[in-house]
Amino acid sequence: EAGVTQFPSHSVIEKGQTVTLRCDPISGHDNLYWYRRVMGKEIKFLLHFVKESKQDESGMPNNRFLAERTGGTYSTLKVQPAELEDSGVYFCASSPPGVTDTQYFGPGTRLTVL
Amino acid sequence: SQQGEEDPQALSIQEGENATMNCSYKTSINNLQWYRQNSGRGLVHLILIRSNEREKHSGRLRVTLDTSKKSSSLLITASRAADTASYFCATDETYFQGAQKLVFGQGTRLTINP
Structure with missing residues (x-):
């Protein structure tokens, strides 16, 4: 079973630019x-x-x-405009219906804002 | 809001030794979890201990929970180089219709020296 995936793994952008992170949860979560x-x-x-x-x-x-999850499948997290303090690692996690105490994490997206 | 706080912030030991990390939190919980993050990788769930449990084992991991002191400890026995990582405790915060979100501490950076 595929785990939670995130894209990109690393993003480097300039202050003021826009970045969109994507998360694909485990199927059925x-x-x-x-x-x-x-x-x-x-x-x-x-x-x-x-x-x-x-x-x-x-x-x-x-x-x-701004976070969206159209259709209830994958999700995107958009940062617009990005600021220096937004730099960090963004993790996505998913869990099955009715289960919230055990969350399965993706590898994260490392965002660097210059 | 409640927050897990790990102690120590950094720990460096020799391979083969045991490593103990502690976590304290502020409010009542349903469960407490420990996660590991290897450098540049995602969060890996290690173990979950419920509020009515006092001790739990998983392989070389031993977790204790003292709800009267609002504290938990993670013991890694016979450490290996591959155990080098950051370790986080996470407590649950119930908010909407029983849903839980995780509240993490700042983590303990564990380094195993060969």
Whole structure:
């Protein structure tokens, strides 16, 4: 069974540019989460989808971040415009329907904003 | 919100020795999990211990949980070079209709010297 995949694995952009990260959850997993780790700090929750619906986006830092999950399959996280403090590793995780305590993480996307 | 805090922040030991990492948290939990992140790789789930459990084993890993002290420890026995990684504890925070999001600490960077 394929795990959670994320693309790209690494992105380097200039401040002010736009970047879109993609996450493909494990097939059949209704729950999809985004987390990020900034500057060696703790990994922080960003938001949670159940299918295509956002359950909680309280962790989204500001309105420069937009997450979507059209069709309830893969998800994208767009940062526009990117700022220096957005640099870090963005993780996606998924879990089966009705299960939220055990989340399967992808390899992460390392974002570097110059 | 609650937060897992790992101690120490960095640990360097010789191969074959045991490594112990601690985690403290602030509020009541349903479960506590430990994850590993190898350099440049994704988060790997190691073990989950529920609030009504005190100790759990998985291979060379031993996790304890003391809910009265709001603390947990991860012991890796007979360490190997491949155990070099960052280790994170994560507690659950229940928010919407029983859904849980994970709250991570800053992690312990473990280095195993050959």
